[in-house]
Amino acid sequence: MPSTGPLITLARHEYRAAVRSRVLLGLIAVAVVTAAASVYIGAVDYRSQLADYTAYVNAATANGVGQVAPLPLQPLSLLRGAIEYLEIIGAVIGITIGYLSITRERTSGTLPLLRSRPVSNTQLTTGSALGALAIIATIVAVTATVTILSIGIIANTWVTGEQILKLTLAYLAATIYIATFYCLGVITTARSKFAVNGLLVALGIWLCVVLVLPQIGDTLDPDNQVPGGLFAALTLDKAHEEQILSHFGTYETVRTTIENASFEKHFERFAFAMTDVKDKYRGFTLGQLLDETRVNLIWLAIYPTALVALLYRTTRRQPTFNPGDSP
Amino acid sequence: MIAIVARQQVRTLRRQHVLAVTMVTFVAMTAAAGAIGWSSHNTIVRVHDDATTLLAADGRPAPPNPFELVPPLAQLSNLAIYVPLIGSLVALIIGHLSIADDQETGIGRLIFSRRLRRSSYLAGKLHGTAAVIGVALAASWIVSIVSLTLTNGSLPGSGQLARLAAFEVASWLYLMVFVLIGITTALATSRRSLGLLSGIGVWLVITFALPQFTSGLRPTTSLNPVTDPVSTSQTFFQITANARPISISEQYRALSAYLLGTATGGTATEAWLRILPIVAALVLLTGAAWWLVARHDFSRGSTDA
Numbered sequence: 139m140p141s142t143g144p145l146i147t148l149a150r151h152e153y154r155a156a157v158r159s160r161v162l163l164g165l166i167a168v169a170v171v172t173a174a175a176s177v178y179i180g181a182v183d184y185r186s187q188l189a190d191y192t193a194y195v196n197a198a199t200a201n202g203v204g205q206v207a208p209l210p211l212q213p214l215s216l217l218r219g220a221i222e223y224l225e226i227i228g229a230v231i232g233i234t235i236g237y238l239s240i241t242r243e244r245t246s247g248t249l250p251l252l253r254s255r256p257v258s259n260t261q262l263t264t265g266s267a268l269g270a271l272a273i274i275a276t277i278v279a280v281t282a283t284v285t286i287l288s289i290g291i292i293a294n295t296w297v298t299g300e301q302i303l304k305l306t307l308a309y310l311a312a313t314i315y316i317a318t319f320y321c322l323g324v325i326t327t328a329r330s331k332f333a334v335n336g337l338l339v340a341l342g343i344w345l346c347v348v349l350v351l352p353q354i355g356d357t358l359d360p361d362n363q364v365p366g367g368l369f370a371a372l373t374l375d376k377a378h379e380e381q382i383l384s385h386f387g388t389y390e391t392v393r394t395t396i397e398n399a400s401f402e403k404h405f406e407r408f409a410f411a412m413t414d415v416k417d418k419y420r421g422f423t424l425g426q427l428l429d430e431t432r433v434n435l436i437w438l439a440i441y442p443t444a445l446v447a448l449l450y451r452t453t454r455r456q457p458t459f460n461p462g463d464s465p
Numbered sequence: 466m467i468a469i470v471a472r473q474q475v476r477t478l479r480r481q482h483v484l485a486v487t488m489v490t491f492v493a494m495t496a497a498a499g500a501i502g503w504s505s506h507n508t509i510v511r512v513h514d515d516a517t518t519l520l521a522a523d524g525r526p527a528p529p530n531p532f533e534l535v536p537p538l539a540q541l542s543n544l545a546i547y548v549p550l551i552g553s554l555v556a557l558i559i560g561h562l563s564i565a566d567d568q569e570t571g572i573g574r575l576i577f578s579r580r581l582r583r584s585s586y587l588a589g590k591l592h593g594t595a596a597v598i599g600v601a602l603a604a605s606w607i608v609s610i611v612s613l614t615l616t617n618g619s620l621p622g623s624g625q626l627a628r629l630a631a632f633e634v635a636s637w638l639y640l641m642v643f644v645l646i647g648i649t650t651a652l653a654t655s656r657r658s659l660g661l662l663s664g665i666g667v668w669l670v671i672t673f674a675l676p677q678f679t680s681g682l683r684p685t686t687s688l689n690p691v692t693d694p695v696s697t698s699q700t701f702f703q704i705t706a707n708a709r710p711i712s713i714s715e716q717y718r719a720l721s722a723y724l725l726g727t728a729t730g731g732t733a734t735e736a737w738l739r740i741l742p743i744v745a746a747l748v749l750l751t752g753a754a755w756w757l758v759a760r761h762d763f764s765r766g767s768t769d770a
Contacts, residue, residue: 160659164666172674179681179702219677222684227669234662241658334565334657338558341665349550353688357501357543358508368509372516372528382515389508 144257148265149272152239156273159238162231169227170281176219177285181292184216188294212414213295214305220285221409224278224312225402229348231277232316233340235270236323241333263453267320267446274316282309304424308412314442315405319344321445325452348402355397358389404437466581470589471596474563478597483562487555491601492608494547499612502540506616536726538625540616541609545721546688548636549672549714556598556640557664560647563590565657573763587648587758591751594644595637602633602640632724638743639717643668645750652757655765675712679705682715710742717743 156162242248252262282305290296297305323340330336361367361379369379383390397403408431411419419427428435478484516528567573576586609629613621621629650664651657676682681702709715716739722728723736 165662168666168669168674172677175674176677176683179677219683223673226673226684230665230669237658334661337658337661341554345551345554349688352685353543353546353550354497354501356685356688357546358504368512372513373525374516374519374528378516378519381519382512385511385515386508 144255144261145265145268148252148257148262149269152266152269153272155242156235156238156270162234162238165227165231165234166277166280169223169231169277170284172227173220173223173281174284174288176223177216177288178292180216180219181288184213184293184295212420213289213293214297214301214413215415216289216293217285217305217308217413218410218415220281221308221312221406221413221415224281224316225406226348228277228312228316229319229344229402230341232274232319233323233337233344235273236320236325237327237333237337237340239266239270239320240324240327240336244333259454260450263450266324267317267449270320271313271317274320275313278309278313278316300424304412304427308409311405311408311412311438314438315401318401318442318445321442321449325445325448328452347400351396351400352403352406355393355400355403358393358396398437401437401441404434404441407431408434408438466585467589467592470576470581470586471592474590474593475596477566478559478562478593481562481566483559484597484600487559487597487601488604490551490555491605494551495541495544495605495608496612498541498543498547499609499616501543502612503616506540537613537617537621538628538725539727540613541629542722542725542727544605544609544632544636545718545725545727548639548721549717550688552636552640553643553668553672554665556594556643557647557668558661559594559597560644561651561661561664562647563594563644564648564651565660568651568763568765569657577763583759583761584755587755590648591641591644595641598640598644599637602637605636606630606633628724628726632721635717635720635724635740635743638740638747639713642713642743642746642750645747645754649750649754649757652754652761671712672714676715679709679712680715713743713746716740 243252257265286297286305319340322343323337326340326343327333327336330339361369369382374382410416411422411427411431411434414420419430422430475484478487513528520526520528567576606629610621610626613625646667647664650667651660654660654663673684677684679702719728719731720736720739723731723733728736
């Protein structure tokens, strides 16, 4: 048997088992529906603004105006809500796949059966991880297809070749992001005597990394202190704002350090850069975008690598049998 | 019998360290909200001082007083985010554990070998979990007062104390909804993980999906205590805004904003009416839990996975 044979078999087993899980299918449905709904809401607004812009261009042309303002809208930015849902619900899905992967083998007793075949611990872990990666890639692909079709059909704007490349990179990052949480789910569940406690630990980490740390960073932003923005309330323009912020060096360092501690924030910054969400990146080439987000890319590589290393370390120490295992 | 079940529930949560974890979580999130509020307070003062100097140099009038923009209790505005975000997850897990543990350990089987009505069992569970949440929120109230005193240099006035207490009561009602979600999902499912994850699915829908659907609030916007009102001029939102009362996280946040002084408009009556959907959710979920507990087979243990 070729060396990849057991890996493919194990990956297929993981994929099929995950697809059979009602819990997982329910969470995936929530993720896809909410992502599509968020794009739909943005796309309806986009279509109306596009119609206004077209009317303005037609009127300007009819009156002999030579130069008209360029379209201020960016269709890919409609994906912002969908990306945010992948950040939050996608991470829960990743943890759930990891948790179910361990509990399934423990309770169904398939682990001793698998071990009776000539497969090593490393092959078992790799095979399961590949299966999980395939299911995560499927979820991301379905979400991406639904949201891109929504932009095309509802907003009457179809993505171009370069945009497809940028989207591919953003969704590739999303796959790695969710897969990292899969590793977390496997590690915490495998290390817990009671599987449900492992799930709770993973959810606690998820809460801190995905919701609490970025939230603290956002709310510490001076401009986010009052509705409409503090600087606007103080009748200050951009130049004055930058001048004042230059006095907040240490404060800004602390704030950005808190944000940078979150793996989610690095994924978000990269994905937002690829989908034109942030105005400051508009007009950048793909090369420039990758250069601007290189720090985020480095963190997007460091966290998964560390988690994968910990995953192998954890599963290597897993006993073959779990006779006293409790749920 | 209700008191016995309630006492047993509190004792179990204490033995499992869930009570301690809940207390620490609520105290920590209140302290964090206070620390962030204190930091914001200092930032606004410094930005205002710098702005006054800059505008004076340009010959322009001084900017408005920042403390007219940010009322004292607004320093704790992050609490209105942490309660629906962290507190509700803790409440959900407490509700889940209160049923799932009885099924798993066989206590459910044992307890119904005595003369105990199903409704008394549920009432006992609700009393026990409500007490745990209540104690945690009382601790949060005390930490809030300490935090405000340290930041402002004086004790909050009686009006502010009453507003803070009202905020904690509103939070308690909101969190009890999630205790009941934890209980009903545990009762409605045969597997423990299925119950817990179903509860988390409901939490995700209430916390993130419904506010997006009814008000166009993106998930990360829902995490910021200071948000600009979202335009509801779109036909879509004109229709979905009718469903806003069922978005209880929005109702809770709007009431909290009124109580903590960060609301940008609306009357006191409008703010207090927002408690009604939360109470309605409590009543409906209590009914569902009562129906489920009456039909539940406690002789069958739960399984994982």
